Amino acid sequence: DAGVIQSPRHEVTEMGQEVTLRCKPISGHNSLFWYRQTMMRGLELLIYFNNNVPIDDSGMPEDRFSAKMPNASFSTLKIQPSEPRDSAVYFCASSLRDSPLHFGNGTRLTVT
Amino acid sequence: GESVGLHLPTLSVQEGDNSIINCAYSNSASDYFIWYKQESGKGPQFIIDIRSNMDKRQGQRVTVLLNKTVKHLSLQIAATQPGDSAVYFCAEIAYGNNRLAFGKGNQVVVIP
Numbered sequence: 001d002a003g004v005i006q007s008p009r010h011e012v013t014e015m016g017q018e019v020t021l022r023c024k025p026i027s028g029h030n031s032l033f034w035y036r037q038t039m040m041r042g043l044e045l046l047i048y049f050n051n052n053v054p055i056d057d058s059g060m061p062e063d064r065f066s067a068k069m070p071n072a073s074f075s076t077l078k079i080q081p082s083e084p085r086d087s088a089v090y091f092c093a094s095s096l097r098d099s100p101l102h103f104g105n106g107t108r109l110t111v112t
Numbered sequence: 113g114e115s116v117g118l119h120l121p122t123l124s125v126q127e128g129d130n131s132i133i134n135c136a137y138s139n140s141a142s143d144y145f146i147w148y149k150q151e152s153g154k155g156p157q158f159i160i161d162i163r164s165n166m167d168k169r170q171g172q173r174v175t176v177l178l179n180k181t182v183k184h185l186s187l188q189i190a191a192t193q194p195g196d197s198a199v200y201f202c203a204e205i206a207y208g209n210n211r212l213a214f215g216k217g218n219q220v221v222v223i224p
Contacts, residue, residue, distance in 0.1 A: 004155070033212075042216050042217065043156070043201070045211055045212065045213075048210055048211075055210065056210070091155050091156070093155070098144070100146050100158040100161055101146075101156075101158070101212060102158065103155030103156045104155050105154050106154075106155050
């Protein structure tokens with residue numbers, strides 16, 4: 001099992017640019033989560049999907065952030081336009097029903 | 113790692129000794145608890161979980177204790193090894209709610 005796969009591992013971009021983070025969940029998992037991790041706020045849930053449908057996006061910081069899950073094996077988190085305060089590590093996780101979340105290794109985003 | 117560090121409570125433990133990591137949770141409705149381990153440059157990794165109808169659960173070298181009366185969770189690691197050096201997070205979730213809330217984390221440093 002390859003686990004949750006995220007790409008890219010690192011992203012450096014300039015303020016104002018669009019950033020797209022990608023995630024492939026574990027095959028067969030029906031829930032997908034996007035988290036953001038910073039030293040100041042720790043791990044924060046941004047949004048999660050059940051069966052490809054967004055269920056709770058209350059953690060999404062603002063309209064600059066959007067997430068999609070066009071099918072069961074792929075999700076994107078987009079930031080447009082990006083700002084320096086968006087710099088963080090973004091994690092994708094997946095799970096099956098009530099099983100524990102399995103995390104990817106994250107995308108480290110640096111916005112200059 | 114890129115995401116955790118400077119201001120986390122730190123436990124330094126001699127290799128071979130037992131480690132105890134504590135966590136207080138605030139939501140009395142939480143009924144499922146998970147411990148995660150995060151190594152530098154990686155995503156959180158599931159260690160062990162416990163449901164609210166139990167007060168103790170054992171895994172391989174790890175034991176989780178739950179005290180619902182005082183809303184306290186602990187993780188005990190037996191015979192700590194250098195590979196146990198990481199940040200450990202407790203997480204909680206309430207029944208019917210898919211929002212897994214993470215604590216701030218505890219850094220464990222194993223001294224050879």
